[in-house]
Amino acid sequence: MLETALIDWSRAQFALTACYHWVFVPLTLGLAIVMAVMETIYVIKKDEFWKNTAKFWMKLFGINFAVGIATGIILEFEFGTNFSNYSWFVGDIFGAPLAIEGIIAFFIEATFVAVMFFGWDKVGKKFHLASTWLTGIGAAISAIWILVANSWMQHPVGMEFNPDTVRHEMVDFWAVALNPVAVSKFFHSWFSGWMTGSIFVIGVSCWYLLKKRQTRFAISSISVASIVGIIGTFAVMLSGDSSGVHVAKYQPMKLAAAEGLEDGGPRSPFSIVPGIEIPGMLSILATHDIDGYVPGINDLLYGYVDSDGVEHPSAEVKIYKGKTALKAFRAYRKLKDTNPQAAEKVREVLDENMDCFGYGYINSPEELVPNVPLIYWSFRIMVGLGSFLLLLMVVVLFFSLKGKIQNMKWLQWIALLSIPLVYLAGQAGWVVAEAGRQPWAIEGLLPVNAAVSSLSVGAVQTTFFIFVAVFTLFLAIELRILFKAIVKGPETTDNE
Amino acid sequence: MSIKAKIASVANFYIQGFREMTWGRELWVLIILKLVILFLVLRLFFFKPVLAGQTEEQKSDFVGERLTEQITDN
Known part of the structure; x- marks a missing residue:
């Protein structure tokens, strides 16, 4: 039996490296759009001002891109070392999207x-x-191919198990x-990058306004970025709705x-914060039908019959099926x-029972419940900040x-x-996505406790703290280079 | 333009680009440093793939053992 500490440290290390990777990616995705729009304006208007404006944001794009390079590779290292069972078990499916991503990226x-x-x-x-x-x-x-890989973990499709x-x-x-x-997750992530790029440009431009520098540059950048950001935010909302239905x-x-929903049913309420609910709203968001059945935690653990009369088995039944599958395996x-004949029978x-294979590693139904307060509040941080940032972009565009x-x-x-708030919103979203699927590495097929390698806890702790040190160093270097570039400013004149 | 000339032109584009870099040089030092730390330190000393060096059959057996050793018979 693996130590709980090993499982938790392996999780923590992956979470740290994934969160670090997600510091750089959204700005790359979003700033790319903002600077492309600005260069398009330059080519259409033939105004050197827009060329210099685009070039400045391109410089900041380059700095972020350079520091972000290879932060994703670390995650692949971890698959091979910390999650060797997982990487063999699913490598045939996981490997293809990652390989395509690597080739395309290069x-x-x-x-x-x-x-x-x-x-x-x-x-x-x-x-x-x-x-x-x-x-x-x-x-x-x-991003598409990385998210195809991640989405397969959330909803495994297109495969057969070969024992x-x-x-x-x-x-x-x-x-x-x-x-x-994968489709909804890609659009949700990509457009959240648009929000990050936009808020970054708006925030930095406002710094110039505070310093009473490069006024025309700042106002022009704010106008372009806020339009990109507003479009991005509406797209985030639409794709988020789609994601919600899939979840x-x-x-x-x-x-x-x-939702912190213990007992569900039709017309389930949406919780804004504890004690404040919108009746029926969760059913609408989850099923696009106010009478749609949304199961709560207890329903999922102990079994329920939905509005269409379909019986959903309890966790105990799934655990039994899972253990049957594992014993047969x-x-x-x-x-x-x-004895090939007997082998075919157990096959x-x-x-x-393969659909419940992963449940065979679960010893009690309660293990199937992720950290509810963490996910509940992360979701609200994401949506709350997203709403605030939309309002901010509309207001700055107006003025x-x-x-x-x-x-x-x-x-x-x-x-x-x-600026830090848009990053917080993005990280909170990933906490919902990834902490929300615990205990599963692959939903229903492999929990994290079966996915991890049998390493020593000390080895995982050592690499965890090495990452903390290396990441802190590189983040500090990036911020230093970024601030230097921002202070230097664009090559537009002070009157622009 | 022949293919050779086109390749030479592209290569020259990159070489000139790198030579004319100003603020980009600091970033390239950072990139190279990071790649050295990732691939020559972390990968070599701390992230040896558990299944490295095994045949496909050995990997299947190894993972199969790991996946089944956690099975309890109750």
Whole structure:
């Protein structure tokens, strides 16, 4: 039996490295769009001001991109070391999207990032503009494949388990690639990056206004960024709604935890904060039907019958099926070489119960409940901050178009101080997604306690603290380089 | 332009680009330093894949054992 400490430290290390990776990615995704829009304006209007404006934000994009490079690779290291059972068990499916991402990231970004930075005045304006857009599109395509891999963990599809190789094997690539969870998750993540890029540009631009520098540059940047951000936020809301429906369908315990819903049913209320609820709203959000049945934690643990009369088994039943599957798997492995006929019989038992394979590692129903307060409040932080940031972007756009924002110090300060808030919202969203699916590494098929490698706790702790030190160092370096570039400012004149 | 000339032109584009970098040089030092730490320190000394060096059959057996050793018979 693995030590709980090993499982928790392995989880913590992965969470730390994933959160660190997500510090850089959203700004890459969003700033790419903002700078591409600005360069488009330059090419259309032929105004050197917009070229210099785009170049400045491109510089900050480059700094963030450079520091963010390879932060995702660490996660792949961890698959091989800390989660070796997992990486073999699902490598056939997981490996393909990661390989495609790696190839695309290398070729598209190596090509078009180079043209974007090296190609000013060397290639034609339109070719350079295309390269800038393709840099952003390349980053988005990278994100697609990573999220296809992550989404497969949330809702595994397109595979069959092979007990001889002890691997899930991909049988339908398009089912994996077009997993509905992946589609909504990609758009939700990509557009949240638009919000990050926009709030970053608005915040930094407001710093210039506070310093009474580069006024035209700041106001122009605010106008473009807030439009991009507002579009992004509405898209986040739409894709978030779609994600919610998928979570309700494929990961109902995550939804129940996000709502702190102990006992569900039709017309389930949406909790804004404890004690304040909107009747029926959760059913509408989860099923698009006010009479839609939303199971609570207790329903999922002890079984329930939904509004359509469909019986959903209790956790005990799933655990029994899971243990049946595991015992059949163990028996198959012992018999396959010595008694193939008997092995085929137990293989049938395995196949019949495979959908609950992971439940075989669960010893009590309560283990299936993730950390409810963590997920409940993370969801509210994400939605609350998202709503505030939308309001902020609308307000700054209004006053920048009115030509008044440069005199509104209070608004400039709010915008500047909102930069960390957009990062907090993004991280909170990932906490909901990843902590909400615990105890599962792969929903229903493999819990984390079966996914981890048998390492020493000390080894995992050592690498955890190495990461803390290395990440802190690189983050400090990035911030130093970023601040230096911001203080230096764009190559527009002070009157612009 | 022949293919050779095109390749030379692209290579020259990159070489000139790197030579003309100003603020980008500091970033490249950072990138190289980071890659050294990740691949030559962390990967080599702290993140050896558990299944490295095993055949496919050995990996299947290893993981199969790990997955079944946690089974309780009650």
